[in-house]
Amino acid sequence: MKRLIMLSLLLSLSLFNIVHAQEYSMLWKYETGNWVNSVAITPDGEYIIAGSCDDNVYLFNKEGKLLWKYKTYSIVISVSITPDGEYIVAGSYKYVYFFNREGKLLWKYETDGNILSVAITPDGEYIVTGSDDNNVYFFNREGKLLWKYGTDGDVNSVSITPDGEYIVVGSGDKNIYLFNKEGKLLWKYETDNSIYPVSITPGGEFMVTGGANIVGGNVYLFASLQAISKLIIENTKSTISQIKSKYDVKEAETLLSQAEEAFNKGDYSKAKELALKAKSLALDIDQDGIPNEEDFAPYINNYYIYASGIAILGILIIIGRMYHTHRKRKKEYERKMKEFKSKVEKWKKEGYDVSELEEMLK
Numbered sequence: 001m002k003r004l005i006m007l008s009l010l011l012s013l014s015l016f017n018i019v020h021a022q023e024y025s026m027l028w029k030y031e032t033g034n035w036v037n038s039v040a041i042t043p044d045g046e047y048i049i050a051g052s053c054d055d056n057v058y059l060f061n062k063e064g065k066l067l068w069k070y071k072t073y074s075i076v077i078s079v080s081i082t083p084d085g086e087y088i089v090a091g092s093y094k095y096v097y098f099f100n101r102e103g104k105l106l107w108k109y110e111t112d113g114n115i116l117s118v119a120i121t122p123d124g125e126y127i128v129t130g131s132d133d134n135n136v137y138f139f140n141r142e143g144k145l146l147w148k149y150g151t152d153g154d155v156n157s158v159s160i161t162p163d164g165e166y167i168v169v170g171s172g173d174k175n176i177y178l179f180n181k182e183g184k185l186l187w188k189y190e191t192d193n194s195i196y197p198v199s200i201t202p203g204g205e206f207m208v209t210g211g212a213n214i215v216g217g218n219v220y221l222f223a224s225l226q227a228i229s230k231l232i233i234e235n236t237k238s239t240i241s242q243i244k245s246k247y248d249v250k251e252a253e254t255l256l257s258q259a260e261e262a263f264n265k266g267d268y269s270k271a272k273e274l275a276l277k278a279k280s281l282a283l284d285i286d287q288d289g290i291p292n293e294e295d296f297a298p299y300i301n302n303y304y305i306y307a308s309g310i311a312i313l314g315i316l317i318i319i320g321r322m323y324h325t326h327r328k329r330k331k332e333y334e335r336k337m338k339e340f341k342s343k344v345e346k347w348k349k350e351g352y353d354v355s356e357l358e359e360m361l362k
């Protein structure tokens with residue numbers, strides 16, 4: 001038993017070590033003639049690209065062998081490589097350079113400023129670059145400029161989805177821009193920061209950007225309507241499954257499946273609206289504004305209960321009044337009868353014949 005405890009203790013300790021001792025060893029380093037501004041690596045680690053202020057673009061393999069270097073017009077600010085290492089894009093002063101893996105310059109493009117940021121789709125089909133001449137440039141693999149867009153500040157960074165469908169751009173004019181590959185401006189958002197880094201998730205669901213101002217900076221996260229409606233649908237689904245055993249949520253479930261249908265058809269705004277309705281309906285089945293948990297009648301709108309309560313009260317008041325009037329009248333009648341009876345008595349005493357009246361009063 002003791003040994004077993006010892007063993008499990010050792011085991012947990014070694015697991016602890018595995019989790020926390022992630023160590024790296026430097027395989028190699030390479031000295032360039034100046035600052036290295038930008039590096040990128042293929043997912044398999046096979047190719048490493050570097051851009052340096054010594055004006056060179058470098059391609060290494062993972063063993064540290066310099067496969068080639070290329071002297072550009074000026075300092076190299078940004079580099080990017082396709083996952084297979086087949087294409088390399090580099091941004092320098094004035095020029096965008098496009099190489100193949102062998103280091104052959106396939107094309108270059110002249111702009112009016114420093115190329116601050118470059119990005120390429122994994123298939124090498126599209127290349128987007130941002131320049132401090134305030135423009136975004138979008139090229140195809142053959143180096144044809146498909147479109148460009150002028151912002152009011154340095155284009156500090158660009159990011160593109162793998163399918164090339166979405167391009168996000170951060171500008172010194174404090175705006176974040178989203179384009180499709182045809183160059184149509186899909187969305188623009190003004191911040192109170194100059195926008196520096198931008199990044200977009202592969203499906204274009206989320207975008208993260210960073211900004212800087214005089215006193216500090218901000219991180220901004222944006223989600224597409226598609227992503228938001230998906231989140232709301234998931235959230236509604238879990239809400240419904242949590243309360244399903246306690247309350248009858250059939251109507252909410254119907255709405256939720258309609259929301260999912262709309263989502264699958266691509267109508268995200270309808271999907272969002274329906275999912276929100278479904279959630280609200282699940283949490284407050286009779287929609288009287290009082291959550292099920294706090295509602296003494298979760299299936300009956302409390303408004304109706306209050307309304308019928310008021311109606312009943314009204315009827316009671318009327319009945320009360322009628323009763324009161326009736327009693328008043330009865331008393332009056334009794335008083336009058338008493339008065340009359342005493343008058344008859346008086347007349348009798350005075351010697352009148354009141355036998356007929358007495359008969360009536362009986």
Ligand SMILES: [Ca+2]
Nearest residue numbers: 284288290295
């Ligand atoms: Ca309720």
Ligand SMILES: [Ca+2]
Nearest residue numbers: 295297300302
């Ligand atoms: Ca209720």
